[in-house]
Amino acid sequence: MNGTAIVVGGGIAGLTTAASLLQTGWRVTVVEQAPTFAPVGAGILVQGNALAVLDALDLSGRIRAAGLQLSSMAVADARGRTLSSPGDERAAELWRQTFAIHRADLVDALLSACAVADLQLGARVASVDPDRVTLQDGRILQADLVVGADGIGSVVRGDAARSRYAGYTCWRAVTPNVGGWTEAMELWGRGQRVGIVPLTEGRVYSFWVDDAPEGTDADPLGTTTAELQARFAGFDGPAGVLRDGLPADARIHHADLRELDRVVMRIGAIPLVGDAAHGMTPNLGQGAAQGIEDGMALATCLAEHDAVLPAIDAYEARRLARTRAVWARSRMFGRVGQWRHPLACWIRDGLTRLTPASTMTRQLDALLAPGQQIAERFRALD
Template identity: 40%
Template sequence: MPQRAATIVGGGIGGLAAAVALHRRGWHVEVLERAPAFTEIGAGISLWPNALHALEALGLAGEVRARGAVEAGGGVRDRQGRWLSRTDNAELTRRFGHPLVVLHRADLLRALTEALPADSLRSGSEVYAVRDDGQGLVVDHRGGESRPELIVGADGLRSVVRRTVWPEAAGPRYAGYTAWRMITESLAEPPAEGAAIWGRGERFGYTALPGGRMYCFATASLPAGGASGSSASEYAELVRRFGSWPDPVPALLAAVPVDAVLRHDLYDLPPLASFACGRVALLGDAAHAMTPNLGQGACQALEDAVTLAHCLDGAPDVAAALRSYDRLRRPRTRAITRRSARLGTVGQLSWPPAVLLRDTAARLMPTRATLRSMTPVLGWTAPGAPSAATKSESH
């Protein structure tokens, strides 16, 4: 029996995870990546327990945890630096089976690429279109064309696969705020806990990376398209906006290299009618791009990849398997996309009475209630695995 073949468009986290999951089930995979190399620059990533369960299904959870950092805890602070809510990583692990792990995106991509045959990774392979020529599926790309049994569109917010196979789908919508991301140099005394500080129409967050470095991010409610294109200019803007914020923000900014600031406007996708069309499936940002307020973008892409491979495992009818994948993934990711958007709206409040009400409500919310509210998001496990939520609501 000939080996089944899949072409995965996009070599980010979701695409590579799907390739690993299919490869380990005996599929021949090729990953077409537009960029000249399989890597990411300048940013950290938070992997919540549900993402670690997905990586566990790929056989990579231990390796990824070894490359990352686990903080004792974190939470949300107000503009004066007072804690509004706290999160205990030990309690996360007890409830959901894994802690929150933070690492550099490039380290996660490295773990995924090392789990694949080198000849399956095709960088510099921009995809122009996906079509059916009457004899089968065709992927037109810089290197020629591919004729796989399965196509997976994992090519991000402005997906070529989505645009050509779902031409009527609505495009990305601006969330109303922009984001800066940066990594500090190694600090002699890094903060013991991470936090997100909520201001008025602005936020600043930080969390630990290995080696004494910190991953920092900031947001501000601004019109789209205002990025200067200069890291030095964006750094100056960060210092202007956040340089007088509570400790440790000034020290963190002082430890950020001036040429290492990334700025991107934030978008999400309106809901799609389906993540599957025949033998073509979408996953990750191509299917359900969301704002980063819950830290779930990459986590959901990893869930997608594991679920997709599970649905295809032993299934003779690829189109039917993809319909099952769609039924499992679309309702969940739609709910999380909405929840992330709502949290972003709350975090970006700027009217002083609304900010006061928000901060007071957050301060009065018991920690256990906050964790329980996250169970629908963090309690996911790979299909067929036992539930990750180890305690009932009564605990």
């Protein structure tokens, strides 16, 4: 089926949903509260499952052009000694499907696929029904389908799941690539982690994660370079090089990391996509990728059914177990990554070093393969 759709929220998940619905014949309105489609200025990993979906939307060329292709994501200790890295050719092949990209470039690519959508900016949704949304300014918009893509604090989802603090907080920046890094890595300290992700044009995206009480740094742009350097003084190796090379005037974004306490793929006849459904910690770099999968899976289910409700039943059946598994694994990965006790960290680092490469490759394969399947099913609709 197709018809008219309103997508509430113009983030990565909402725009992918809009693009996928447009390609299957829907007329789409995107309602976004912000005055522009300007994401927080930092990088993001587009992993192979997301890339497969973007490829089916004819967008992978733009991602490849604007992003930096990786071939590994190493994990190292705070001194930079490698704990794990892709150990075989299959793992390298899977990692080569990952592109590190500035978020603005990803959003631009998605917007290019939404050119014929009705994009309503500065429009905040106050409430929704399955066939209509009410904006805060009193306007009412009607459609055959309403999709909730309004992020972790979703108005559409309401109390069906609650957002909670993950227990650790994060700073992000895009700065000059002072180490000349060409591969991504994550460095584990005690209760702290640092991520280094090279971008194009001599830039590097970094994330700095620390155990801290919720609300530690209330101003999202208030952290200075000196404060960040002092907080992460314990790192040597690549993280130390990056820390010491941060420009004094670096634009550092801070946010407490949050997740939903459960995964909810629908509210009755209203499907949810992205963080609205499964807001997860960023430890696997999969939050947006899952939202990208959602958008295409939803459009496919709708195209395969004659009515909205059976399509949403199918969507929930296809997405619930998948997103729940990624959400749970991301949480577990973060908990272990944030361990602080020296003995626990020593055991963690040792076990990571001992994990066979074949196990890591199998896990990565399982994580990425569903994106390929979603893209194939979407292509088969033609």
